[in-house]
Amino acid sequence: MIGIVGAGAFGTALAVALGREGRAVTLWARDGAHVAEMARTRANAGRLPGVAFPDSITVTAGIADLKQAEAVLLSLPMQALRGFLQHNPGLNGQPLVACCKGVDLLTLKGPTALIAAACPNSVTAILTGPSFAADIARGLPTALTLASADGEALQHLLSTPTLRLYRTTDVIGAELGGALKNVIAIAAGVVMGAGLGDSARAALMTRGYAEMVRLAQALGARAETLAGLSGFGDLVLTCTSAQSRNFRFGQALGAGQGFDPTVTVEGAATAKAVHNMAKSMDIDMPITSMIAALIDNQITLPQAITALLTRPLKQE
Ligand SMILES: NC(=O)C1=CN([C@@H]2O[C@H](COP(=O)(O)OP(=O)(O)OC[C@H]3O[C@@H](n4cnc5c(N)ncnc54)[C@H](OP(=O)(O)O)[C@@H]3O)[C@@H](O)[C@H]2O)C=CC1
Numbered sequence: 001m002i003g004i005v006g007a008g009a010f011g012t013a014l015a016v017a018l019g020r021e022g023r024a025v026t027l028w029a030r031d032g033a034h035v036a037e038m039a040r041t042r043a044n045a046g047r048l049p050g051v052a053f054p055d056s057i058t059v060t061a062g063i064a065d066l067k068q069a070e071a072v073l074l075s076l077p078m079q080a081l082r083g084f085l086q087h088n089p090g091l092n093g094q095p096l097v098a099c100c101k102g103v104d105l106l107t108l109k110g111p112t113a114l115i116a117a118a119c120p121n122s123v124t125a126i127l128t129g130p131s132f133a134a135d136i137a138r139g140l141p142t143a144l145t146l147a148s149a150d151g152e153a154l155q156h157l158l159s160t161p162t163l164r165l166y167r168t169t170d171v172i173g174a175e176l177g178g179a180l181k182n183v184i185a186i187a188a189g190v191v192m193g194a195g196l197g198d199s200a201r202a203a204l205m206t207r208g209y210a211e212m213v214r215l216a217q218a219l220g221a222r223a224e225t226l227a228g229l230s231g232f233g234d235l236v237l238t239c240t241s242a243q244s245r246n247f248r249f250g251q252a253l254g255a256g257q258g259f260d261p262t263v264t265v266e267g268a269a270t271a272k273a274v275h276n277m278a279k280s281m282d283i284d285m286p287i288t289s290m291i292a293a294l295i296d297n298q299i300t301l302p303q304a305i306t307a308l309l310t311r312p313l314k315q316e
């Protein structure tokens with residue numbers, strides 16, 4: 001059985017994709033009423049509308065029901081992961097796969113480092129890469145990265161004919177690609193929301209990618225990982241699709257409009273975390289720092305645009 005923690009859009013989509021292949025899946029959510037509704041309707045109308053659960057999915061609000069899982073996928077928003085792990089020490093020892101993208105604001109750790117600190121006896125991995133939950137749930141073709149020191153068994157356990165997992169041992173690179181691209185996706189949304197045009201977005205994505213690689217390499221990642229699915233692949237998807245919540249949040253910011261605060265926008269907290277991290281390491285990340293300042297209302301949109309356009313001319 002495969003355990004999934006978090007019946008949000010991504011956790012539910014993974015449950016459906018694996019369940020459709022006949023694999024037994026136990027999907028955990030914190031809210032008993034939500035679990036009862038999913039059990040009754042065999043769907044998750046709030047997070048993944050229009051998708052029926054295959055018979056092999058069981059839903060539960062009891063975390064102990066995941067005890068026998070071959071692996072537990074942690075599909076929670078990044079800023080909720082540390083607290084969840086602290087409150088659920090019983091997961092220690094089980095293979096744990098992070099399915100979230102970001103950097104923890106308090107500790108500046110990525111998901112697998114948080115898991116390793118809380119569950120030192122667990123094998124850890126991260127599943128990341130370009131994939132919208134709705135696409136996965138509809139059975140559309142997707143390719144993701146499974147990063148772990150030794151992820152071959154997990155790769156086979158979690159792949160399906162349409163959900164193809166590529167394996168790497170570069171956990172830092174895979175994690176940072178997924179975390180940093182969300183910040184650049186917000187910036188791309190700002191560019192489009194402010195009406196600056198497609199050419200400006202392409203420039204922003206390219207310079208954003210340069211700063212992703214700069215930080216990731218300084219932290220020990222391999223450049224080719226950033227060029228793969230978890231970095232470049234997810235950057236392209238998220239910066240160019242209105243399905244992306246990070247992109248839509250940026251669009252609203254750029255257009256001076258409000259945005260529903262209950263929607264998960266991982267890049268917002270991660271921008272602040274990465275700005276702090278880069279500052280302490282003396283690494284230049286102008287786009288990330290600008291987004292962090294913009295979200296915190298430390299600068300206005302015209303100031304942010306002027307600051308980026310008036311940086312000293314230099315070699316590419
Ligand atoms: N959606 C997508 O297309 C993709 C998302 N991801 C990543 O997956 C992660 C989760 O995102 P997604 O599923 O979309 O988010 P959603 O906003 O759809 O769902 C978040 C889920 O986490 C639960 N949750 C929030 N806080 C806690 C907590 N403290 N303890 C327990 N459960 C909690 C929520 O429960 P409740 O309903 O009770 O609030 C909800 O079920 C993110 O890091 C995202 O980047 C990755 C690839 C694709």
Ligand SMILES: O=C(CO)COP(=O)(O)O
Pocket residue numbers: 101129130131132182185234237238243244245246247264265266
């Ligand atoms: O990570 C994602 C696609 O790979 C989902 O993006 P959003 O969180 O911006 O919706």
